Amino acid sequence: MRLDRNLRHLSIWTFIAVMALWPHAASADPITPERMTAALSKLEALAQGAVADGAVPGLAIAVVHDDNVVFLKGFGHREAGKPEAVDADTVFQIASLSKPVSATVVAALVSGGTVSWDAKIADLDPAFRLADPYPTSELTVRDLFAHRSGLPGTAGDDLEGIGYDRAEILRRLRFVPPSSSFRAGYSYSNFGLTEGAVAAARPTGKSWEEVAEGKLYRPLGMASTSSRHADFVKHANRAALHIKVDGAWAAKIERDPDAQAPAGGVTSTARDLSQWVRLVLGDGVYAGKPLIAADALAQTHVPLMTRGKNPVSGGESFYGLGWNVEFGRHGLSWGHAGAFSVGARTLVTIFPKEKLGIVILANAFPTGVPEGLSDSFADLVFDGKVEKDWIKAWDAIYAGIFGPAVEAAKATYAARPSPARPAAPASAYTGRYANDFIGDAAVSSAGDGLVLKLGPSGARSYSLTHFDGDLFLTFPDAETPDRPAGVSFVVGPDGKALAMTIEFLDDNHLGTLRRVGD
Secondary structure (H helix, E strand, O other), X not given: OOOOOOOEOOOHHHHHHHHHHOOOOOOOOOOOHHHHHHHHHHHHHHXXXXXXXXXXXXXXXXXXXXXXXXXXXXXXXXXXXXXXXXXXXXXXXXXXXXXXXXXXXXXXXXXXXXXXXXXXXXXXOOXXXXXXXXXXXHOEHHXXXXXXXXXOOOOOHHHXXXXXXHHHHHHHHHHOOOOOOOOOEOOOOHHHHXXXXXXXXXXXXXXXXXXXXXXXXXXXXXXXXXXXXHHHHHOOOEXXXXXXXOOEEEOOOOOOOHXXXXXXXXXXXXXXXXXXXXXXXXXXXXXXXXXXXXXXXXXXXXXXXXXXXXXXXXXXXXXXXXOEEEEEXXXXXXXXXXXXXXXXXXXXXXXXXXXXXXXXXXXXXXXXXXXXXXXXXXXXXXXXXXXXXXXXXXXXXXXXXXHHHXXXXXXXXOOOOOOOOXXXXXXXXXEEEEEOOOEEEEEEEEOOEEEEEEOHHHXXXXXXXXEEOOEEEEOOXXXXXXXXXXXXXXXXXXXXXXXXXXXXXXXXOOOEEEEEXX
8 A cells, every 4th residue: 555656755854944944844832740640541542432423443552752652552342243352462463564673673783884875785685676787786774764775666576476486576576667767756566675675684694574573572571562464464463454334344256475574564553653653762872772873763864755745645755764854844853654455454653852652553454543533633733723623634535546447447348348248268268378577377268257366376366357349347446346357368269368468467557478388
């Protein structure tokens, strides 16, 4: 899930100049204990209301101020329709909130001299390639954590969806044409950041998962946090993923994000993440003990790429290294959202000047509850009152992410042409197809239709229903099961298909596969 747009590069010096002129560069008054107490009380009421209204099945919230965890509580249920309650120790899949967590892990490696933010990927992981030689030779850890490598945002997500593992996905990124010139455009890339993290960990001789545990989770006592999906499913106290089915929340789909663990595969609790927030707010000092050099951590908050304006509050938004850096109505904040379209929403927001941070974990998608609660809490802390219904405003953003695309796809294939052109005999389409990026595919007959198999050893299977001529339809997305996608064939003069184009894998124009055999 991405709200980000590809925008022009903005230098840090331009950013500093903008911030100097910003009218709300700092809160007018210090946060008094009385205002904090009142804000927390109202935050609790808002969270209880969101669950009671069915906005989400469950929530967990942690608030840190002045190195103290001042609020820690769960609301609602781990799974809709079941009695088990969410508490501060319920383990959630945190999705892209993993990115700033992973940036902190790399900062720990930088602090220890294992790697630098400007270390070249060509030196750390010589087998990795981008499409062009020059970016491949110059690409750094910093570039990948800032999403400025030129990799299109969806690159690799498509391969993960059809069952490839991390190593194979990263190998195949070399076949993806860039969406912008190197370091000139911002394009939010799960597998770009994943490569940056994996490469940074390579000098240790350990896996990313081991490094994350050793450098961050264990030192902070984050005993319920992991970058392995297998560890998540071992927890009895874990939150299910929920999507809307006929207007009600339902736990229908599971998500194993191990392939992109640094970018989206962390699982954690509100209690554990509150300790991470303490470390970040402490500039690398935790419980009075320096764990990460302040400069190594500070690099993650330097604004490198512009993201435009916050779509609801209007603040100017930038990207650092695994962090959004935003200047809005309450001054400077660092943050990051997370989402699985199959049922997770998360958020961290930090106000560094005020030593204030909030983490909100929810077990549903789509919902704007995390941003809505965070924005409401910030209003209460800084102004003493909520400016507007932020949950409603953010709900509208998230509700609109897939709706228009689903409706457009439905409209495209709403009705077969009349009369529809007949399909060729099934034997015209059956056979083996391939390209470098997607790999092997097979089309076979199945009753009155066809079946397309993709991924390693044909791991993913898609039924194809005839629509018109050499065009067939399938419904590939678990999160949008009513969204059709076309699979079209080009039939040669000998009556055999020469190629097929798979629409749902063609975002980067890599969805056409050539016939390689019967």
